[in-house]
Amino acid sequence: MNQPNPAGLDIRGAIDLSGLQRPTPAQERAAAASAAAAAQAAPGVIVDLTPENFQELIESSAQVPVVVAIGASRSATGEQMTPVLERAAVAYQGRFRLARVDADTAPEIAQVFGIQAVPCAIAVIQGQPLPLFQGSPSPEQVAQVLEQVLAAAAEAGVTGSVATGEAPTAPVEPPEPELPPLHRAAYEAIEAGDWDGATAAYTKALNENPADVDAKAGLVQVALMKRLDAVEDAAAVVLAADAAGPTDVAKNLLAADIELAARRSAAAFARLIAVVKATSGEERETARKHLVELFELEDPASEVVKRARRELALALF
Known part of the structure; x- marks a missing residue:
């Protein structure tokens, strides 16, 4: 799988949403589940990845890791993967930001990450993409992968969290001890x-x-x-x-x-x-x-x- 650096790309305005068809029942069920999970999460923890906020989300990965869930509403497997990640995002209380994207309605964003098959998940740390998994893993497998993501982020110095609002906050550094x-x-x-x-x-x-x-x-x-x-x-x-x-x-x-x-x-x-x-x-x-x-x-x-x-x-x- 190709792993381009999306931080260097600007795809804002590249997607025309005017031609989208009426949502299918599968899309409606997925949207309802996503809305329920988002309601439980702090603002900014679960967001929809769009051309307009793409650059901001990628740049925010310098402060807090971003997990991109690329699904497809036409796929039953996709309907299973994203809700698992949404529940995990709620449980982790802002230690990572979950960005959702539907490859059916936003294929250009999936192409930026070099995606060949959906559903899949990618972590972004300091603007660098890191493939995580494809398909529909169990909650236990997701938890294990997320712990590895957070460990990798910590090694890179990315230890912030999303508290409130859309912007992640960096950890508060303790004050420098006063010199004798x-x-x-x-x-x-x-x-x-x-x-x-x-x-x-x-x-x-x-x-x-x-x-x-x-x-x-x-x-x-x-x-x-x-x-x-x-x-x-x-x-x-x-x-x-x-x-x-x-x-x-x-x-x-x-x-x-x-x-x-x-x-x-x-x-x-x-x-x-x-x-x-x-x-x-x-x-x-x-x-x-x-x-x-x-x-x-x-x-x-x-x-x-x-x-x-x-x-x-x-x-x-």
């Missing part, structure tokens, strides 16, 4: 480019609480920024370190700083490990300490840091 006074002073000094003032604030915070890991990392960060502040041509520094080789400790330490600041932590770590291998005594210890300090600025659980720590241990022993 010394950390706030250090941050303000950094903003002003006052490296010495920031160092003094973080040092005082660490003296008051030796377990303050944020102050420890802050000291390393400020020292790095102070060193980089004096660099005029970063590319020239890295090239000079490469030309000098791993025995030139000073040049390689500064080059590693530049690489780390450029988010090339693996290259920075590899450079300093090469210095550790090529030197001895005080020079080797200087390179080792510098590398360990740079570890403080990265996620200790990252594979890059774990690999570099293993390679450092091998280089030392």
Whole structure:
């Protein structure tokens, strides 16, 4: 099945509804069941997908997952699938939005999703379609699929819900915890480019609480920024370190700083490990300490840091 991105399409006004025939008994029964389910749901949880609201619904999938139920009123199976999803939408209380569309009356919308057979359901998360199922699954199967949809949405950061009205609401973020006074002073000094003032604030915070890991990392960060502040041509520094080789400790330490600041932590770590291998005594210890300090600025659980720590241990022993 093709999976085009409907968020990039605008099909508003593409459907002429003037030629629709009188509803069949099957259509009337389906409409009555849908109306009953919609009456139980909060406003905006169950909607009819049309060319006019297509773009808005697709865009809303960046905040709350959208499940598109594509049925066909001429199909008995279609009459069974959509009501199951409607009851689920009521039960989930706005954790996803259900958009209904009849492929008989709106074939263009079905074509946008590359549909080959109906009834079927598609999830849309951040504008991306995800085929769910075809036919008429049981309520238990629908519940299982919806849990997978919500899990996938959460991984993509889509965790909003439809509360009232037509627009989904994003979850309320908890307020940022207030910075301790010394950390706030250090941050303000950094903003002003006052490296010495920031160092003094973080040092005082660490003296008051030796377990303050944020102050420890802050000291390393400020020292790095102070060193980089004096660099005029970063590319020239890295090239000079490469030309000098791993025995030139000073040049390689500064080059590693530049690489780390450029988010090339693996290259920075590899450079300093090469210095550790090529030197001895005080020079080797200087390179080792510098590398360990740079570890403080990265996620200790990252594979890059774990690999570099293993390679450092091998280089030392």
